[in-house]
Amino acid sequence: MKLEFLNSLGAVIRQGSFAGAAEEVGLTPSAISLQMKKLEEYFGQPLFDRSARTVRPTPLALELAETVSAALNAVEEARTRHTGALTGRIAIGAIRSLQPTMIPLVLGVIAKRHPGLSVRVIQGDSVELLDQLKAGRLDGAALVRPMAGGSSRLYWRDLAEQPFVFVAPADSESNDMSELVARYGWIQFDTTLTSGRTAATYLHRFAPGARPRFELESIEAVLAMVAQGLGVSIIPRLPASLSSRVLVRQIPLRGPAPQRQISFVCRATDAETRKAIAIRDAFVASYEGMDAA
Template sequence: MFRIERLQALHAVDRHGSVAAAAETLHLTPSAVSQQLSKLERDAGVRLLVPHGRTVKLTPAGKVLAESAEAALDELTRARTRIDALSGSITGPVRVGTIPTGVYVFVTEALTTLVTGHPAVEPAVVEAEPEKSLPMLVNGQLDIAVVESWDNMPLTRLPHTTWRALRDDTARVMLSAGDPRAAADTINAQDVARDSWVSWTAGSRAHAWLCHTLRERGVEPDVRHYVTGYATQFSLVTRLGATALMPAMSLAVASGYDVRALRLDDPSPRRTLYAVTADSQPRPAVSACLDALADAAQLDHATP
């Protein structure tokens, strides 16, 4: 008999192409995934993986078992949904992947409301950008992904996913309060063309969006700082005079930083936040969480 966690490891390697990528998706170390795969090979009595350059590939037997693993994992998910639907109980785990501003502004509030009304729900949060959370959702590691889609760089909607709009937001140019330009309400991209920029980490979708937004306005950004976390960006804006392009909702963590938020004209980019699921008929606990997210997102939060 094959254990579920070992089948999950093989399925993740098949989906993502390497042990390292599978480990990241499963929130395990590569060593732990390799151990699960070794045990699965012993259970199967055949080789399931072989070296392939710097990574691995599945043998024919590995492919057969990976396909069966996918079917088994899908069936277990459907069984959980049917069991919950029979009882109508709002219970069990709800795994939410969310962009950082979602956590700051409304996701934590939504989950607090959810567990207050339904104490048997077990929420879990993973802070992740869409390029990570959407694959996790499709692969069954998440129940809900809270993502952002900018009007000038929209997300691709994966097949068999359901998208529920939560709220809109706009981009802001963040300047130090001492910058002479900070007294204005709006700013033109050409007015910040020679600035030093702070961005999310290189290779991330957030970094790509910043570069795309400025380039479509004729500006090639001089990105000097690559960081994770909006608070770190605000610190660099305040202390080093860097310039940032961030969602207005990020101002939820601006307390203590002397920054000014200006609209980028031409016009200012807008984004929509969505709650995405991979099941058109989610189990009751997930449905209740979707409602709580929608309610919390629409509350009057102070984001200019």
């Protein structure tokens, strides 16, 4: 039996569901379910009544959670009290669109909290970064989480949901996307990336005959072209810090708008290491700080 299973047990009780617990601890609901089954096999009896819409803990589950909570708090206090400064070198992966927006914030947090750390930042698309992470060349990464949820062999911590928006030149007046495409032309965000394919799929709902006038590999390049009046596009919604610097109009998409999930990910075996925790906490703090701004 692993200690992390008992930690997940406490999360299920606090959240009232496997899905809520998964979000709290950064795993998938299926991984939480498997952990609870392992615990029930270990103790030889059910820990939850699953007959209702929400899972209800048994008296044994409540007793275990109370006992384990005190033990885990004591362990964490001892670790914090006796652990020295974090030093050495870490490698962080991040998709291109996060480089000018989130990475400076993340590195600022790391520099403040762990001045003895040297950080290398690697850029790539989500698939490339996952490959490098699995190969052991990255300590953690921030990327677009796969639609299927991502491998349960990895540790996931969701950071932000980014809905897609339609961007048009600042001096455009219409909100009719079909009209704007016909007037300015379509700028396609790289369709080798999931975000680019998502944008193209949505575009073809209301402009099925549209063909891209330009296709560019970065959101920043797309924005620069739109700001110059050279086309319109669909991209993930801009952070407020970037919106104030780029002269474009952001128009909400009609109907159910697509979105992408930005997540921190590391190898599951590394999730409790100090380096992985330092990277994860820096991303979480940066996104929370941006939301509060």
